[in-house]
Amino acid sequence: MARLRVDQTVLGSAYFEDYHRSVSRYKYVGRNHPVSDAVGKAGGDLVFGSDLQLPGMVHAALLLSPHAHARALRIDSTRAREIPGVLGVYTHEDAPPGRYCRYRILPGQSGCVDDEPLFASTARFAGDRIAAVVATTAAIARAAVRSIAVEYAALPSVLTIDAALAADAPRVHPDGNLLHEFAIDVGTVDGHGESGETVEIDTTVTTQMLHHAALEPHLCVADYDSSGQLTIWSPCQSVYGARTVVADLLGLPYHRVRVIKVPMGGSFGGKQEFILEPVTAYLAMRTRRPVSLILDRDECIRATTVRPTQRSRVRSRFHPDGRWASLEVDTVLAAGAYAGSSPDYTEAMAHKLTRLYRVGRYRHHGRVAYTTTPVAGGMRGWGAPEIATCAEIHLDRAARRLTLDPVELRLRNLVDPGDIDPTSGRSVGEAWVRECLTRGAAAFDWARRVALEPGQGRWRRAVGVACGAHKNGMLSEAFPESTTMSLKMNEDGTLDLNAALHEVGAGSAVTLQTIIAEALDVSPDRISTREADSKVSPFDFGCFGSRMTYVGGASALALAATLRARLIEAAASLLGLPSERLRAVDGHVRPIDADTPALDYGAIVQRARLRDGVEISVTQTYRGTSNPGAYSVQFAEVEVDTLTGLVRVSDYLSVVDIGRAINRQMVEGQCRGAVQAGIGSALCEEVALDEAGRPQSGGFKNYHLVNAVDMPRVEVLLVEHGGDDGPYGAKSVGEIAFVPTAAAIVNAVNRALGTELARLPLTPERILAALESLAAPDVAIGARNACA
Numbered sequence: 001m002a003r004l005r006v007d008q009t010v011l012g013s014a015y016f017e018d019y020h021r022s023v024s025r026y027k028y029v030g031r032n033h034p035v036s037d038a039v040g041k042a043g044g045d046l047v048f049g050s051d052l053q054l055p056g057m058v059h060a061a062l063l064l065s066p067h068a069h070a071r072a073l074r075i076d077s078t079r080a081r082e083i084p085g086v087l088g089v090y091t092h093e094d095a096p097p098g099r100y101c102r103y104r105i106l107p108g109q110s111g112c113v114d115d116e117p118l119f120a121s122t123a124r125f126a127g128d129r130i131a132a133v134v135a136t137t138a139a140i141a142r143a144a145v146r147s148i149a150v151e152y153a154a155l156p157s158v159l160t161i162d163a164a165l166a167a168d169a170p171r172v173h174p175d176g177n178l179l180h181e182f183a184i185d186v187g188t189v190d191g192h193g194e195s196g197e198t199v200e201i202d203t204t205v206t207t208q209m210l211h212h213a214a215l216e217p218h219l220c221v222a223d224y225d226s227s228g229q230l231t232i233w234s235p236c237q238s239v240y241g242a243r244t245v246v247a248d249l250l251g252l253p254y255h256r257v258r259v260i261k262v263p264m265g266g267s268f269g270g271k272q273e274f275i276l277e278p279v280t281a282y283l284a285m286r287t288r289r290p291v292s293l294i295l296d297r298d299e300c301i302r303a304t305t306v307r308p309t310q311r312s313r314v315r316s317r318f319h320p321d322g323r324w325a326s327l328e329v330d331t332v333l334a335a336g337a338y339a340g341s342s343p344d345y346t347e348a349m350a351h352k353l354t355r356l357y358r359v360g361r362y363r364h365h366g367r368v369a370y371t372t373t374p375v376a377g378g379m380r381g382w383g384a385p386e387i388a389t390c391a392e393i394h395l396d397r398a399a400r401r402l403t404l405d406p407v408e409l410r411l412r413n414l415v416d417p418g419d420i421d422p423t424s425g426r427s428v429g430e431a432w433v434r435e436c437l438t439r440g441a442a443a444f445d446w447a448r449r450v451a452l453e454p455g456q457g458r459w460r461r462a463v464g465v466a467c468g469a470h471k472n473g474m475l476s477e478a479f480p481e482s483t484t485m486s487l488k489m490n491e492d493g494t495l496d497l498n499a500a501l502h503e504v505g506a507g508s509a510v511t512l513q514t515i516i517a518e519a520l521d522v523s524p525d526r527i528s529t530r531e532a533d534s535k536v537s538p539f540d541f542g543c544f545g546s547r548m549t550y551v552g553g554a555s556a557l558a559l560a561a562t563l564r565a566r567l568i569e570a571a572a573s574l575l576g577l578p579s580e581r582l583r584a585v586d587g588h589v590r591p592i593d594a595d596t597p598a599l600d601y602g603a604i605v606q607r608a609r610l611r612d613g614v615e616i617s618v619t620q621t622y623r624g625t626s627n628p629g630a631y632s633v634q635f636a637e638v639e640v641d642t643l644t645g646l647v648r649v650s651d652y653l654s655v656v657d658i659g660r661a662i663n664r665q666m667v668e669g670q671c672r673g674a675v676q677a678g679i680g681s682a683l684c685e686e687v688a689l690d691e692a693g694r695p696q697s698g699g700f701k702n703y704h705l706v707n708a709v710d711m712p713r714v715e716v717l718l719v720e721h722g723g724d725d726g727p728y729g730a731k732s733v734g735e736i737a738f739v740p741t742a743a744a745i746v747n748a749v750n751r752a753l754g755t756e757l758a759r760l761p762l763t764p765e766r767i768l769a770a771l772e773s774l775a776a777p778d779v780a781i782g783a784r785n786a787c788a
Contacts, residue, residue, distance in 0.1 A: 028518045029728050030720075032665040035507040036529065037263065049219045049235050049262040054290035057221075058087060060283050061141035062293070063131040063148050064303050065123030068159065068372040068693025069172070070152040072121055072130055080144040085136040087287055089148065092119040092130075095282060100249045102273040102305075103341040103377070105241035105541055107248065110478055111347075113339035115173060116375075118249070118279055122155070124172055124337035125372050126694040127302030132279060134287050138294070157372045157693045161311065161332045164369035172337065172370035179335050180343035180368040184350050186422040187361045189317075189326050198317035198325050201398045205314065205390040205758045207742075209334075209687040210307035211300070211703055212379060213677075216265025218304050219294040220276040222284035230257045232281055235264035237272040237502050238542025239532040245274045246281045257281075261532040267504045268677070269378040272544050273340055275304050297699040305377030306687050308342060309334045310349070312390040316359075322404050322412045327359040329390070331366045336375040342368045345376070349383035353391055354423045355629040356433065356469035357413045362422065372693055378544065380677065384470045384739045392466035392743035393758050396750065405450065406465050406747070407441050414467070415629070417723075424476065429628020430723035432657040433467060436633040440655035441465075443717055444635040454752045460640045461650070464748025468739030470630040472550035472724070472732050474541070481551055481624030484538035487516070487559045488617035489567070491609075493526065493587055493602035499552070500532035502543035506734050507666040511549055512556045514662050515727045519560035520567075522587050522601070538619065546630060546732035549662065553727035555622030563618045570608040570616060571599050626725045630736040631657040634675075637712075638748040642771055645764030647749055648710070649679050654741075655717040659724055659731035671716045671737045678741020680706045683761050 040046035065072075077089040101112040120128045131148055135141040156170035163169055164177040171177060189196075221233040230252060236242050239259040247257040264271065276293055284291045295303065310333040317325040331349060335342035350364040379385075399406040411434060415421075419428050441447065446463065454460040475481035486498040497516065503509055513524040532540070540552075564584050571589035572579040581592050590598040599607075608614040637651035654671045661667045684704040688696045696702060722729030742760060750757055755770040 026518055026728065027521065028514050028524055029660065029662055030664055033510050033514055033524060033663045035666065036509045036513070037503070046263050048216060048265060049221055049233055050216070050294055052221050052233055052262070052292065054221070054223060057290040057292055058134050058136055058287060059138040059141050060132050060134045060280065060291050060293040061138065061145045062129055062299065062303065063133070063145045063150070064299065065120070065126055065128040065130050066694065067123055067152055067154060068126045068157040069155040070123050071155060072123065072150055073153050074151040075131060076149040077131065079147040080133055083140060083144050083147065085140040086144045087134045087136070087289070089144070090119065090132045090283065090286060092117060092121040094286070095119050096249060096251070098249055100245055100278060101339065102245070102275055104245055105238055107244055111344040113179070113343070116338040118282055125374055126692070127374055128337060129279065129303065132283060134283050134291060159371060159373060159689060159693050161309065161334050161369050161371065164334070164371045165332065165367065172372055177370045178367060179339055179370050180346065182347055182350070182366050184362065184364040184423060186354070187359065189361045196319070196325070198319060199401055201316045201318065201394060201401060203314045203390070203394040203397055203758060204311065205393050206311045207309070207386045207389055207760050209309045209374070210379060210681060210685055211687050212268045212270030212305070213703070213705055214266030214268055214270055217295045217297060217300050218271065218276055219292070220280040221290065221292045222280040223290040224284045224288060228256055230281055230285065232257070232259045232277055233262045234259060234277055235262050235267070235271055236274065236277065237267060237504065237544055239500060239534040239537070240539060241542055242274045242277045243534045246278050249278050250282060250285065258533070258535045261502050263531070264504055268380045269382065269544070270305055272378050272542070273305055301687060301699070301703065302374060302695050305340065306336070306374045307379035308336070308345065308376030310386050312387065314390050314394040316394065316398065318398055318402060320402070322402050322409045324357060324359040324413045326361040327353065328363045329365070331364070333366070333368050334371045334373060334376060335368050336371055336373045338375050340375050341378050342376050345378060345383050349387040351423045352384045352387050352469050354421050355428055355471070356415060356467060356631070358415060358419070359413070373689060374687065374695065380738045381470060381735045382545070384468060384735065385681070385742060388466065388468040388739045389743045389746065389760065392740060393746055396464070396747045397756065407437060407446055410437060410467055426627055429626060430659065430721060431629045431631060432719050432721055433469070433631035433633065436631055436655040436657050436719050437467065439719060440633045440635055440653055440717060444653045446635060449637070458641060458643050460642060460752040461637065462748050462752035463635060463637045464744045464746070464751055465633065465635050466740035466743035466747060467633045468631070468736060470732065470736040470739055471546055471627055472630055472726065473547040473624050473627050474545040475624045475627040481547065481627070482621055483540045483552055483555045484619065484621040485555050485559050486538055486617065486619040487563050488615070489563065489601060489605050491602055491606050493522065493600055493605070495522070495527045497527055497529045497556070498537060499529070499556070500537040500540035501529055502532050504543055506548070506670060507663055508543065508548050508552070510666070511553060511662050515553050515556045516560040518728070519557055520564055521585050546735045549730050550726040550732055551622070551624050553662065553730060554624070554725055557727040558622050559618055559620055562620060563616065566616055566618060567601060567604055570614060571604050573612070574599065574604065574607055624725070628724045628731070630732045632736045632740055634740045634744040636744040636748045638745060638752060640749060640752045640767065642753070645767035647683055647762060647767070649712045649745060652712045652714045653717065654714060654737060655719065656733055656737055657731065658718045658720055658733055659726055660720050660722055660729040661718050662727065662730050667718060667733050668716045670733050672714045674737035675714045675741055676706050676711055678738055679745060681760065682742035682745040684763065686761050
């Protein structure tokens with residue numbers, strides 16, 4: 001088996017030219033920097049939300065509905081209240097009557113539906129909150145929950161999208177099950193018009209419900225003190241969003257609600273929405289004690305959020321030479337019991353494909369339905385992995401029909417730099433996706449490997465490819481992208497950055513430190529950062545939408561440039577020289593063409609304060625002006641055991657149009673982690689429901705993740721070129737690196753077996769059923785796979 005090797009022979013000289021150009025041009029950008037909290041994590045010193053201990057703190061536990069759809073006729077908490085240590089039991093009878101949207105960031109935000117209660121009188125999924133107990137210990141709280149007796153009246157369940165949209169479907173909410181519907185129709189048929197000769201391809205692809213599987217479970221701590229101040233400690237992705245949701249639901253003025261972002265043990269989008277903050281805050285207000293609420297893994301799967309189930313029918317017409325003439329997509333998506341982010345999520349799916357391909361006329365019809373299943377929410381890639389999986393499986397079928405190499409078919413349709421995305425009307429920017437595909441194909445030895453026969457015995461081997469597109473920030477007609485930051489220089493030349501950072505484990509803090517360090521020519525470790533705190537941090541929407549580096553980093557660079565100008569201006573006054581004759585370098589301001597001694601940054605701050613009362617600090621708001629495409633192309637080799645249906649990913653290459661890698665090892669780490677998650681979504685991960693609508697997972701016992709021992713060697717090829725408006729030309733990576741992974745693996749499996757599998761995950765049962773339908777001959781024995 002040919003294996004990738006990171007050397008010039010295999011990856012090509014262009015890769016190494018990019019690398020050397022980057023590290024030689026910059027002092028800090030493009031090099032490797034450990035994340036700022038690495039030592040604390042490794043040493044066990046970092047204080048997570050579950051480690052918080054406040055004076056007088058008590059603990060909460062939730063009673064979750066065991067039924068997918070049922071009315072709680074009577075809740076008897078008598079026995080629970082009699083247990084020593086129990087402080088209170090709370091249900092819908094006690095809670096505020098209002099409803100809220102867990103996804104909302106700002107009041108008045110479009111796409112938000114207030115449909116979720118704090119506690120449900122009618123359970124709409126198996127995991128809906130029925131009651132909460134607060135007690136002196138977590139063990140007592142959980143024991144008290146088990147002693148609550150609830151009399152339920154069962155209601156008809158609606159467990160699938162088709163059942164929800166049926167004319168006679170039971171209603172999940174009074175206004176019906178169709179939550180949202182939209183249609184997009186842009187562009188014109190490429191080439192010879194509607195009547196020209198074309199090849200029609202029709203594919204239906206289903207992607208499954210996924211658990212985010214962050215190492216840290218969902219949790220929240222809240223305290224309501226005697227002054228009427230509510231403080232919430234949460235590993236969330238938007239402190240300002242959490243503040244507005246909680247304050248509006250509980251009837252508090254915003255200045256009385258403080259949300260502090262605590263260190264986070266992973267999210268992958270699962271902590272973007274505000275699930276535990278409202279209920280924990282309410283319990284703290286009722287008990288007037290600090291309250292800690294920590295879910296276990298089973299509760300996280302049942303009662304937080306999942307990636308939605310969706311089904312898309314993709315219909316295309318191609319010209320005989322492989323150019324796309326038209327593309328039509330019909331998507332249906334299950335929102336689960338409450339709206340959450342599903343309306344926006346589905347529309348986001350519809351805006352990804354035209355960032356990636358020129359498709360002629362593009363039509364996309366989407367529908368979102370309520371179902372009595374776990375609540376759907378945002379996950380890494382925010383719809384891009386789902387629609388990429390659908391389109392890329394579809395493209396491989398088209399390649400077979402057109403007798404074209406899958407790489408060649410994609411090359412004939414990919415966007416070029418500067419193309420206008422017809423769905424947004426904005427430029428795709430420096431879209432180097434063609435470069436990713438051609439460089440990747442050469443590095444993976446695609447032309448040779450794709451021509452190899454999969455084999456006829458028990459073991460079949462083949463390769464697959466897929467492309468993906470995402471975004472860089474949230475800028476759109478509906479979202480004016482911006483962020484505010486402050487930067488202050490201290491008397492010793494060190495700096496304090498005050499920004500609403502939401503570190504999710506991807507190195508956001510060190511990224512901003514590196515950007516500022518490069519601009520001011522100081523070491524990154526001389527710059528301090530802090531996580532978001534709604535009481536003291538400047539406003540920022542939050543960490544989502546791949547906006548951290550592209551928007552936050554650009555803001556930090558602009559901020560550093562302004563502070564640099566202030567330094568030079570102050571030094572000019574102190575030295576009696578014009579600013580144009582000074583430059584800031586190596587922590588000093590130096591005259592360009594004079595013998596005057598240089599001033600170090602700390603001396604400038606000290607003297608400016610003593611002489612003029614001037615502080616060297618800057619606060620400014622950065623407003624985004626572009627949202628170019630982010631791109632990844634990925635290549636997979638798989639081995640399929642036709643006896644057991646097990647699949648092993650044996651080789652992998654991830655190519656990313658990164659623009660510029662700020663922190664190289666973190667970028668490559670993001671890519672490798674994304675491949676691990678993508679293999680799971682392709683082959684084994686699924687929140688499966690039983691006939692009653694209950695998740696069958698029971699924690700990680702039956703929710704299968706890909707383990708380290710089953711991972712292939714993953715090579716990462718970064719395509720760097722600068723351009724666009726990101727800092728030093730950087731673009732996002734955390735989400736785009738996950739977008740095409742599942743599709744590349746599915747395409748490799750289908751090539752190996754001659755199948756057209758299009759329902760994820762590709763479990764052994766589904767693979768064996770597909771082989772049986774092909775009347776595959778019996779083959780010899782045994783196998784092992786990433787999902788075994």
